[in-house]
Amino acid sequence: MTVKITCRPNGPYLIENDGTVELTDTAGTKIDLTGKPKFALCRCGASALKPFCDGTHSKICFQAAEAAVAKKP
Numbered sequence: 001m002t003v004k005i006t007c008r009p010n011g012p013y014l015i016e017n018d019g020t021v022e023l024t025d026t027a028g029t030k031i032d033l034t035g036k037p038k039f040a041l042c043r044c045g046a047s048a049l050k051p052f053c054d055g056t057h058s059k060i061c062f063q064a065a066e067a068a069v070a071k072k073p
């Protein structure tokens with residue numbers, strides 16, 4: 001399985017995979033990703049289509065961390 005997760009600048013997590021990744025809700029119910037080798041997960045919390053991004057992050061001027069925070073020793 002190959003999965004690439006990219007943090008988009010002030011936007012969602014972009015998920016690219018070979019079609020084998022599984023996504024479930026909090027109850028463990030599988031979310032249908034048929035035909036979606038590439039999809040975006042909301043990072044701002046404002047999407048009406050959670051867990052997917054619907055573009056609302058642009059409307060609310062979401063500001064995300066630009067770089068990963070280093071793990072503290």
Ligand code: FES
Pocket residue numbers: 011012013041042043044045046047052053054055056057058
């Ligand atoms: S990251 Fe796009 S709507 Fe939240």
